[in-house]
Amino acid sequence: MGDHDSTEESHALRGPLDRTALREFCTVFEDVEPLATGSLEGEIRTTGLRIALDDGIGRASSGRFDVRWSTADDYNIHYTDDLDRDLRWDVHPHDFPAPTGDGHHHPPPDATSDPDDVEDSCITVTTIELVARATVTLWRHAYDRGTLSGTNGLVDPP
Amino acid sequence: MTKDVNETVTDEWVDETTTFQRVRSVMRTTYDGQTASDIADRARVSETTARKHLEDLTESGYVESASNTEGPTLYTRSTESLILEEASDILERVETGKLVQEINEMETELESYRDEFDVETPEQAALEGTIIDQQTLTAWQTTRRNLSFARTALALSGSKETVQATNAV
Numbered sequence: 001m002g003d004h005d006s007t008e009e010s011h012a013l014r015g016p017l018d019r020t021a022l023r024e025f026c027t028v029f030e031d032v033e034p035l036a037t038g039s040l041e042g043e044i045r046t047t048g049l050r051i052a053l054d055d056g057i058g059r060a061s062s063g064r065f066d067v068r069w070s071t072a073d074d075y076n077i078h079y080t081d082d083l084d085r086d087l088r089w090d091v092h093p094h095d096f097p098a099p100t101g102d103g104h105h106h107p108p109p110d111a112t113s114d115p116d117d118v119e120d121s122c123i124t125v126t127t128i129e130l131v132a133r134a135t136v137t138l139w140r141h142a143y144d145r146g147t148l149s150g151t152n153g154l155v156d157p158p
Numbered sequence: 159m160t161k162d163v164n165e166t167v168t169d170e171w172v173d174e175t176t177t178f179q180r181v182r183s184v185m186r187t188t189y190d191g192q193t194a195s196d197i198a199d200r201a202r203v204s205e206t207t208a209r210k211h212l213e214d215l216t217e218s219g220y221v222e223s224a225s226n227t228e229g230p231t232l233y234t235r236s237t238e239s240l241i242l243e244e245a246s247d248i249l250e251r252v253e254t255g256k257l258v259q260e261i262n263e264m265e266t267e268l269e270s271y272r273d274e275f276d277v278e279t280p281e282q283a284a285l286e287g288t289i290i291d292q293q294t295l296t297a298w299q300t301t302r303r304n305l306s307f308a309r310t311a312l313a314l315s316g317s318k319e320t321v322q323a324t325n326a327v
Contacts, residue, residue: 012292016299019244019307021187043251044308047300059315070296071189071303125164127200129183137168141163153163 002034009062014094015072022049022069023127028132029065033140041066053139058146065135066098073126077135085148086111089121089135106150122153168202177203181211182231185221191232245310257312264305 002138003119019040026038035055042047049067056062069075087108094104096115103121106112117119123134142151171180180201188197198208212233220239225274250256275290277283280298283290290298309311 013296014292016296016303018187019304020240023247024183024186032287039172042175042304044257044311045301045304047297071187122163125168127184127316128187130164130167130171134163137163137167 013068013070013072013074015070015074017047018069018071019046021071021073022046022067024128025049025067025069025132026051028129029136032133033136036058036136055143056083057139057142057148059083060085063129063139065139069128075131077131079139085109087148087151089123089152091121091126105152107152136147172202176210177201178214181208182215182220184214185212185233185235188233188235191224191234193230193232197231197233241307241310242314244307245314248307248311249305249315254312254315257308257315261305261308261312264301264308266307267301268298 003101017107020050022040026040029036029051030038030126033053035053036051038051039044041050047068048068049065051067053063053065060083063079063081066078066080067075070092074090076088076090076092078086078088080086083131085108086106088106088111089103089107091103093102096104098115098118099120101120103123105119105121107117112118122138123131125131125134138151138153141153142148168304175177175183180203181197184197194209194212195205197212198205203211210225212221216223216233222236223231224232224234240299252260270316271280271294272278274285275288277288279302280290280295
């Protein structure tokens with residue numbers, strides 16, 4: 001599992017990171033998903049949350065969410081796995097031509113920041129508890145289907 | 159997925175929690191004053207229910223309320239309650255020795271930002287028009303915030319020892 005490229009764009013969250021929010025996200029995620037184990041990045045100098053998944057999507061054997069959440073409720077929810085596949089759901093101001101809101105999605109396989117590929121985020125709920133639950137649901141859906149394609153919930157087979 | 163993920167998780171949340179749990183969960187990280195009406199929307203409860211729970215949460219010190227004659231009461235997570243919550247959590251995770259070490263490292267980090275930008279705080283930099291890139295700004299503000307929690311944790315640890323010792327006499 002490689003370290004994803006931390007571009008400047010992914011660090012454009014407003015405000016300091018919120019340790020309380022990260023702990024809440026962690027608790028909710030672990031409660032709802034038995035395969036998940038969360039740990040703070042820095043117990044005191046807390047700069048993020050890592051959630052390890054015991055199993056991978058499709059051919060992958062494991063996966064991980066790296067979460068950053070600010071006091072302004074901006075966030076990065078970055079998924080990466082041992083096949084070096086990445087995707088990310090973000091909420092923060094950006095200068096992509098689309099979408100118009102702060103919520104956006106960097107699709108797999110490499111969480112591209114190509115303006116032509118960045119999508120609207122399928123996550124419209126905003127409270128930590130609901131965003132964490134939505135993330136679990138989206139992961140579970142991809143896990144059950146064995147594929148990362150369509151994970152952003154916009155491509156829904158009838 | 160036949161049902162929108164947002165609807166699904168909202169329904170699950172409402173099914174699995176009490177109205178009080180939802181209001182408290184929403185208030186846990188509400189740092190800007192919000193009205194009972196807005197909080198009710200976010201917590202998926204009626205405004206009357208939100209108001210009732212907010213009064214209880216204010217009573218117990220979890221939430222601070224600011225009433226004014228010009229508009230509705232605004233509710234915010236109590237800063238003291240938040241600081242204490244984080245400080246207590248830190249104490250559960252690390253030993254005092256490690257805590258002291260981390261505090262020193264954070265203070266060194268902040269010193270380097272102050273030297274680099276020649277201001278005491280990021281807010282002062284903004285006032286003076288000093289340009290700091292967003293990434294550095296977030297890192298600086300995050301370390302200041304975490305340092306505040308850590309310092310409180312250290313003080314709390316010392317006070318607990320003293321108070322417990324005096325209680326035992």
